[in-house]
Amino acid sequence: MKRRLQIGAALLAGAGLLCCALYFFRGGGGGKLTWDDPTVRKSLMTFGYKIYGDPSVENGRFFLSKIVFHNDGNGSVHDLSVSYQIPDYVSWTTPATQSELPPGHTLVSLYYPQLPSKVTQLTNQTNATLETKVRWANKAGEMKEEILRSNVILRGVNEIEYCDLPENELANLYDMLSTGEFAVAMVTPNDPVVKEFAAEITKRTGGTMANIGPHGAEEAFQLMKAIYDYMCETGMRYTSDEGIPSKLGDISTTVQTVRMPRDVIITNQGLCVELAILWASVMEYLGCNTSLVFKQGHAFTVVHTAQQSVPIECTAITPKAIGGWLKALGLSQDAAVVPFEKAVQMANMELSNLEEGNEPYIVYNVQNYQQQGMHAPELPSIDVDKIKNILAQRSNHTATAYAQNVGTGGNGTAAASTQVRQSYYRWVGANNMASVDVPEGWTRMENGPVPGMVFIAQDMQTTLAVNVFHYPNLAAPIDGMEEARRGIARNGGRVKIETQQQKGNSIVYTGTTSSRNGTFQWVGIFTPAQSGVVGMFFGSTKRYFERNQPMMLDIIRSARIGAGESNNNEENQ
């Protein structure tokens, strides 16, 4: 009995000591730090550098790097710290230290780089390296360190990537536009250039529509019309450009060069997305709430008020861009201008088609996204006076501006009671339905080489010229313009209409004619008369157009077209 107890006691004590030994020397070992391969963004859009630095944007999804650490050991990992650097752009960040990572615990380390604004000076893609330094204490308390490196591409400041997904993840529009919201960061309502652009437009509306706020539906509609008409009249054009498919590792992305609204304003032309962003910028500056709508291969803008939302097809400023829609809008295929109402109708039709066809599209509300942190980058300073001059000059050459001068006769009296000024010759013709005063020294000719051309006068020195057309069998001014265009084409000239503006029964056009003799810039006015349509063109070679402005406006003011002038002409004759 005694012996059995002694043996049992010895066994129990031995087992106990063994357990304690295991506890102290084995079971309680140190932590074992493991981590998955870091998830590192392949490229950064430099115009959106503020977005990558803000963990609050879209719940932090635009991190540059994500590492998931895990402690697979039986003891804690101590003093785990992670820091980052992007040589030439960001120096080593202050390490954030986790004093203890208990066994079985996970730690997620995200990096939101505070890139310097100088990255917006990159015009082309540039290679950079992300370095990640991981430090932790091992079982013996010694510090271990590893440095991880990943390549990152810094995109040029105007390059937008619509997608950051691996190629095998792309199935639909939502995938293709996984980063499409970055376009919101290009909406720049506070850019001085955008402000000047908006001011130029509101100046035409008497300035009463500025800051209309979100509630004035009618005011917003009228303001949109003013913007649209201004774009048409100043010759702003839509230019087509597809995004360039690009591949970065397993990331397939559509990269497109998209300019800021200021560049669109200065060059007076833009892609659909550029025009949509410009619209949003101007309307946001004027106090409206806007959204960018993206569908497959296209973008347009929606302006919101409390009562309604008005979509606008921004590319309709260039009728050829929407050729397939013209018939549906009740317009001819060769329409020179798509009216604002039709541009709205078209955008509504696009939305309805998307809805009815259950096609994918994405709506990015500008204010919502910008409040989340989708901020525009700092823009370089610019000579605002120079911008003012560009815009003012552009406004002076609009059809509207010329239309205001047609037929004012200098002192506003009728031609019948107006004496022909000294050293001027008054031509009256087209069944006495048209008259114009030209300097006596100009070369003059009745009936020119183009069908319907009844009078030509030209100053051989300045190249300033007047052409008068009469089409007795036509009724609509637009038909008169088309007939003239065809006639000129048969004579080897290529007519390009840039703007058009209705003024009463007349239509005032601006445009150019190119031929082997060079390019002429002109203003054209077509008016229905008692018999047919009468048209007059005033212009000169493009080179001298600007300096000929005073003389040209003087001649335009003297012009009379239409039934009312027939008696006057008869008296003059």
Place this chain on the structure above:
Amino acid sequence: MRSASIISGASLCKGLLAVAILLGGGAVTLRAQEASRTVDQTFQFDERGDAKIEFNFQLSRLQWNRWKAQYGDHPDVLLRVTKYNMAAAAIDNFSLTKDDTQRRAVTRFTARALAQYRGNGQFEIPIPRNIKPVTGSGLDWVFTSSTPESNVSEGQTIVNVTLRAKLPAKAHDAHMVGGNDFNRLVYSLEVSPSKPKTLLYSGVVLIVAGLVAAVRATRADETTATHPPRDPSRRSS
């Protein structure tokens, strides 16, 4: 220079967008109407700061069709969006259950490190400021938020989200702390010891048992020594 955020803003609401955004875009009203719907979210935290999460929601017919087209029939996309929206956690064990007859769906997944361990037994759960606490003390906390969502056909829909956070059973001293970007639900919890104490306790118990056995062996020896001699007369009887 701003320090790198080793523990950055994972938060309770970050899975919200996965169910709130039907069209993938921001909130917008293209045709003015207003409706609302609700989403219930439950976050059950364990002692490591990991959370088992369940989103439960029901949609109108049109919403259901859209949601299915974009997410419901593509759980992989829903997982991707969930990962976007909960960037600061590690998402595992994702599943989606749909009931087309009720237009109801439930997503379940695990978000590791959603509660961030700060050392010394302190955990923090970041709560975005737009999520308001309703009730909370001890282990059960309830929050709500209202978020507009884009819906071109139906106009603006308000998504009312109820979030229930259930802390580990041994958590204590839970309280809210205000912050700039986030509020934080802070609690204390003794983390799993770094060494398996069962082994230690077992060893101690065994040693004690051994000592007891040794003592008894000693006593047995003493008892044997003082035992009275047998009575020979009784033997003869």
